Amino acid sequence: xxxxxxxxxxxxxxxxxxxxxxxxxxxxxxxxxxxxxxxxxxxxxxxxxxxxxxxxxxxxxxxxxxxxxxxxxxxxxxxxxxxxxxxxxxxxxxxxxxxxxxxxxxxxxxxxxxxxxxxxxxxxxxxxxxxx
Amino acid sequence: xxxxxxxxxxxxxxxxxxxxxxxxxxxxxxxxxxxxxxxxxxxxxxxxxxxxxxxxxxxxxxxxxxxxxxxxxxxxxxxxxxxxxxxxxxxxxxxxxxxxxxxxxxxxxxxxxxxxxxxxxxxxxxxxxxxx
Amino acid sequence: xxxxxxxxxxxxxxxxxxxxxxxxxxxxxxxxxxxxxxxxxxxxxxxxxxxxxxxxxxxxxxxxxxxxxxxxxxxxxxxxxxxxxxxxxxxxxxxxxxxxxxxxxxxxxxxxxxxxxxxxxxxxxxxxxxxx
Numbered sequence: 315x316x317x318x319x320x321x322x323x324x325x326x327x328x329x330x331x332x333x334x335x336x337x338x339x340x341x342x343x344x345x346x347x348x349x350x351x352x353x354x355x356x357x358x359x360x361x362x363x364x365x366x367x368x369x370x371x372x373x374x375x376x377x378x379x380x381x382x383x384x385x386x387x388x389x390x391x392x393x394x395x396x397x398x399x400x401x402x403x404x405x406x407x408x409x410x411x412x413x414x415x416x417x418x419x420x421x422x423x424x425x426x427x428x429x430x431x432x433x434x435x436x437x438x439x440x441x442x443x444x445x446x
Numbered sequence: 447x448x449x450x451x452x453x454x455x456x457x458x459x460x461x462x463x464x465x466x467x468x469x470x471x472x473x474x475x476x477x478x479x480x481x482x483x484x485x486x487x488x489x490x491x492x493x494x495x496x497x498x499x500x501x502x503x504x505x506x507x508x509x510x511x512x513x514x515x516x517x518x519x520x521x522x523x524x525x526x527x528x529x530x531x532x533x534x535x536x537x538x539x540x541x542x543x544x545x546x547x548x549x550x551x552x553x554x555x556x557x558x559x560x561x562x563x564x565x566x567x568x569x570x571x572x573x574x575x576x577x578x
Numbered sequence: 579x580x581x582x583x584x585x586x587x588x589x590x591x592x593x594x595x596x597x598x599x600x601x602x603x604x605x606x607x608x609x610x611x612x613x614x615x616x617x618x619x620x621x622x623x624x625x626x627x628x629x630x631x632x633x634x635x636x637x638x639x640x641x642x643x644x645x646x647x648x649x650x651x652x653x654x655x656x657x658x659x660x661x662x663x664x665x666x667x668x669x670x671x672x673x674x675x676x677x678x679x680x681x682x683x684x685x686x687x688x689x690x691x692x693x694x695x696x697x698x699x700x701x702x703x704x705x706x707x708x709x710x
Contacts, residue, residue: 328617339695353460377677431471444709445576485592545641563603577708
């Protein structure tokens with residue numbers, strides 16, 4: 315195992331946050347992480363969604379957003395920080411962007427680029443795949 | 447790693463499609479793929495569900511179904527094609543079929559057979575497990 | 579691969595049961611399993627939730643609860659049995675417990691302790707990670 319390849323396909327804040335924490339902690343431990351954001355996961359990274367905190371999710375997501383004592387930064391900040399600390403890369407799914415008619419400019423500024431599934435599987439080779 | 451072992455437990459069209467694309471692309475790259483369809487995932491393969499396109503899912507699933515430019519074939523067609531091209535096998539979960547009182551005849555004709563969890567874990571040995 | 583590291587982040591009975599069966603079957607095959615329960619998954623292990631069978635889930639979850647012929651024990655019983663038979667360990671997520679203001683006493687008595695994400699990733703090293 316030479317790292318984690320995370321496929322982030324869920325739009326639920328709880329799952330996105332779990333993926334973001336796992337990726338960030340791994341990167342801080344100097345473990346290479348490649349995150350491929352696709353399907354409903356990609357919608358959560360849209361600028362408008364993030365600005366309005368318009369995420370899907372339930373009670374724990376609410377607790378995260380309103381918590382004062384426990385600081386859980388939003389996944390976008392967490393991933394941006396992780397990229398400065400360790401070997402973490404983020405890619406947006408080309409197919410879903412084509413479907414939605416979006417470009418990287420429509421998403422918060424954390425992506426290293428866009429990839430197709432074949433391109434991601436190549437980067438995932440030898441890595442532990444985590445489908446969220 | 448000698449392939450992917452995909453546990454398809456979700457009934458959401460976005461997640462099923464993501465799993466189907468990953469499996470198909472891997473098979474096309476000559477990577478062995480074993481897909482184990484269980485829980486809500488199995489319901490999505492029922493003949494009636496597929497005929498009526500009666501899938502769970504949100505905005506991206508809708509975009510997929512209505513898209514004219516971007517051709518995303520339905521997961522059942524995609525998996526059928528993948529089986530002709532590369533080493534992809536599909537198994538239905540015996541336990542859930544027992545629970546629902548169904549047989550393989552109730553599902554679209556893409557399965558290589560049915561398996562219990564122990565049987566699937568044996569096939570998953572040495573493979574990268576992806577739980578969808 | 580020296581075992582499975584299961585991240586149980588979903589609160590849906592179907593997914594929890596699938597994870598519990600995979601973990602139990604693996605442990606019975608003498609494969610080491612570490613389960614990390616977090617996010618909505620942790621809520622499903624609250625004493626009150628379990629006593630009232632107040633789980634999220636759909637038709638298959640219902641069938642499981644009401645089935646008379648097919649015996650699918652509740653995931654809590656299944657995991658408790660698995661721990662007696664094979665090398666399966668369960669950990670509750672410290673961060674989510676802090677967020678919810680809960681302690682291990684609030685959960686059914688199947689946990690071996692609590693862990694942070696870094697601690698879990700250390701235990702996951704060399705294991706096949708399954709994110710549910």
